[in-house]
Amino acid sequence: MPPKKKGAQEKPILLGRPGNNLKSGIVGLANVGKSTFFQAITRCPLGNPANYPFATIEPEEARVIVPSPRFDKLCELYKPKSEVPAYMTIYDIAGLTKGAHKGEGLGNNFLANIRAVDAIFQVVRSFDDADIIHINDEVNPVADLDIIHEELRLKDIEFAEKYLEGIEKITRRGGQSLEVKQKKEEAELVKKIIQLLKDGHRIANQTWTMKEVDAINQMFLLTAKPCIYLINLSERDYVRKKNKHLLKIKEWVDKYSPGDLIVPISVSLEEKLAGMETDEEREAYCKEIGAQSALPKIILAMRQKLDLISFFTGGPDEVREWTIRRWFTAPQAAGTIHTDLERTFILAQVIKYEDLIELGDENSVRSAGKLLQKGKDYFVEDGDVIYVKAAEGKAR
DSSP states (O other): OOOOOTTOOOOOOOSSOSSSOOEEEEEOBTTSSHHHHHHHHHTOOOSOOOSSTTOOOSOEEEEEEOOOHHHHHHHHHHOOSEEEOOEEEEEEOOOBOTTGGGTOTTHHHHHHHHHTSSEEEEEEEOOOOTTSOOTTSSOOHHHHHHHHHHHHHHHHHHHHHHHHHHHHHHHTTOSOOHHHHHHHHHHHHHHHHHHHHHTTOOGGGSOOOHHHHHHHTTTOOGGGSOEEEEEEOOHHHHHHTOOTTHHHHHHHHHHHSTTOEEEEEOHHHHHHHHTSSSHHHHHHHHHHHTOOOSHHHHHHHHHHHTTEEEEEEOSSSEEEEEEEETTOBHHHHHHHHOHHHHHTEEEEEEEOHHHHHHHOSHHHHHHTTOOEEEOTTOBOOTTOEEEEEESSOEEO
């Protein structure tokens, strides 16, 4: 093989599915505000959430528009006939209960639905309300965190032990074949994973080599999914940025899910804002109470957790923001526009978003020598404005 070009970047293997059509699931115990949060973040009402456990039976799905000042600016610049923003897919998943890993409550459905998503918004109740039943008869966020952590961890131990059984059927054959050697190495990794899980750790919060990540991705473990913890406060506590449970929640996350993001949110406030008819009403109310919606921060944080970035195509007909996984090459990015563009890719003309905004139009970018010609080995960067040339069709 020819030597790698000097300074060439090596594409890492990312934990999780390799594609860019990734999904996030809203999980938590029953009656913590999941479905109300889903309605607020998607502006997609499902009817009033019932005040009893398991009001959500099948996961509901919706697409959320990604807030994007860059997209808005490009629309101002091009004044296109059509504007297509980026979206993120979100599922509202049925509430979990203790014993779910053994099939209790709606456990089997719940765990199967989590396995089908790529990342988790975990909603944790941290407000008192006598009118809203708590499944365990008390508001104790740390106990709630323990239950979900335990259920996912125990299910992963079950998954991993079954996976190990399959590997050991091959290693027991013996011999010096490459397959047996590889399976012996994989068996040691799976044993390490099982021990980590038994010790109370999440797989997503460990450091892994690229080879190990490649093997872990075959297992589809629940605790290998990135997680953002949404702490559901009363509107009063959210506005004053104080709550008696927050410190203990942070201590729990630091111990069991280190590095993962904690985002305070008031689902009751988000529901109120979502119910207002105009942006002006929402802005006026936020100014009055001295607090802003947490939804834009939550959406962008999850995209970052999933290693998702954006590139843009623009012109007088259409401005569109495309979502891809970080480390996508130019042909892979072209393939999100149309599969033929990836198959017959020739080159990508790339303009950096900052250059386009600074210089004002594409002709000025070209005159300044900042229109970049990129080939098949180029890793698309967040914010690139791209014009694809291919043997079958062009796209901008």
